[in-house]
Amino acid sequence: MKALVYKGPRDVVINNVPDAKIEKPTDVLVKITTSNICGSDLHMYEGRTSVEAGKILGHENLGIVIEAGSAVERVKVGDRVCLPFNISCGFCENCERGQTAFCLIANPGNAGAAYGYAEMGPYSGGQAEYLRVPYADFNCLVLPPDAEEKENDYVMLSDIFPTGYHATELAGVKPGDSVVIYGAGPVGLMAAHSALIKGAAKVMVVDMHEDRLALAEKIGAIPINKVDESCVDEVLKLTNGRGADCGCECVGYQCHDHPGHEVPNLTMNNLVKSVKATGGIGVVGVFMPEDPGASDELAKQGKLAFDFGTFFTKGQRMGTGQANVKAYNRKLMHLIQQGKANPSFIVSHELPLDKAAEGYASFDAREEGWTKVVLKTGA
Numbered sequence: 001m002k003a004l005v006y007k008g009p010r011d012v013v014i015n016n017v018p019d020a021k022i023e024k025p026t027d028v029l030v031k032i033t034t035s036n037i038c039g040s041d042l043h044m045y046e047g048r049t050s051v052e053a054g055k056i057l058g059h060e061n062l063g064i065v066i067e068a069g070s071a072v073e074r075v076k077v078g079d080r081v082c083l084p085f086n087i088s089c090g091f092c093e094n095c096e097r098g099q100t101a102f103c104l105i106a107n108p109g110n111a112g113a114a115y116g117y118a119e120m121g122p123y124s125g126g127q128a129e130y131l132r133v134p135y136a137d138f139n140c141l142v143l144p145p146d147a148e149e150k151e152n153d154y155v156m157l158s159d160i161f162p163t164g165y166h167a168t169e170l171a172g173v174k175p176g177d178s179v180v181i182y183g184a185g186p187v188g189l190m191a192a193h194s195a196l197i198k199g200a201a202k203v204m205v206v207d208m209h210e211d212r213l214a215l216a217e218k219i220g221a222i223p224i225n226k227v228d229e230s231c232v233d234e235v236l237k238l239t240n241g242r243g244a245d246c247g248c249e250c251v252g253y254q255c256h257d258h259p260g261h262e263v264p265n266l267t268m269n270n271l272v273k274s275v276k277a278t279g280g281i282g283v284v285g286v287f288m289p290e291d292p293g294a295s296d297e298l299a300k301q302g303k304l305a306f307d308f309g310t311f312f313t314k315g316q317r318m319g320t321g322q323a324n325v326k327a328y329n330r331k332l333m334h335l336i337q338q339g340k341a342n343p344s345f346i347v348s349h350e351l352p353l354d355k356a357a358e359g360y361a362s363f364d365a366r367e368e369g370w371t372k373v374v375l376k377t378g379a
């Protein structure tokens, strides 16, 4: 089958690889129709992880079940399914409590498993023609009849819509709240969409890319095009000097050769300063235990210094981590079905799988207008 394979930093190619196949009776095999490129793929693409050459990337996957293992009962051949990026068993202590991003079985000894990702288990990704889906009865979200028509909406249920929603849950966003979101990438825009769906009164989005901020404005958020400390004054001005009720970090480590991305802890410092005393903070931007490509020594060891004193003095709360996609994807699917959520507004480019390498290069370079790339297999 054809698949997008990681070869080295900023080097991904379409190769012919052995077909994905059922390996356990609880697996299904999915023919991929859409697989997105994610900001999380850029951590690998930019060479800042230990991902091995030859890994098939792609964790935002949607497709059609073409074969089911002998122990699969709920999912049927022909079902159109969206796959949470987290691979989870459904029966360990963490999965039992809905913490499927931290499954203790799918990636023993490590926190959580995912398709096509560094240090998240031996699983191949879905930027390919076929994908093996483990624990299929638990992991497959079977989509409604309008699945084909709204494929670019439903595919966002694999990761970034639930992740943006998770950021607002960690931050404790309630109706009427003011919310500041750092990052107008796909995840930040999904956090803004989620906060507005929840009934936030005022949503402010901070970034340095006009094209992405324009999308934030289009859905009813207030864009702030300042990423140095002056964005804090802007948020204070917009919240009568008290700071936002809640804040979300949707940036994470950025490649330090992108302009303005040199200081990895800037967003955390700005967050604690721009959120009110006792306010809630949700951090879904990825910070890794090691970041060999980082520009300073502490960041290389994954040690992130931020203004903890302000965080303590203001009595703020903070939640972090990968999103438990399964905790939200069914409810968010219903919102899409009812026309109350339309996460596909971020899609800027639909490319055939063959053009994936170009998609990576342009998305990574933050070329104007490249907000979210969806790869169409078979196109």
Ligand code: NAD
Pocket (backbone or CB within 6 Å): 038, 039, 040, 041, 042, 043, 159, 160, 163, 182, 183, 184, 185, 186, 187, 188, 206, 207, 208, 209, 212, 227, 250, 251, 252, 253, 254, 260, 261, 266, 267, 283, 284, 285, 286, 287, 321, 322, 323
């Ligand atoms: P992205 O890299 O396209 O978006 C990040 C945005 O942040 C960019 O638009 C960039 O211009 C902006 N930015 C950079 N420095 C900034 C600063 N100092 N202040 C404000 N904005 C700044 O990627 P994305 O797909 O939106 O992903 C964002 C982060 O979320 C990544 O770290 C990704 O790994 C992470 N992520 C986490 C989860 C999870 O489950 N927790 C899931 C998916 C993605």
Ligand code: ZN
Pocket (backbone or CB within 6 Å): 038, 039, 040, 041, 059, 060, 085, 159, 160
């Ligand atoms: Zn992703």
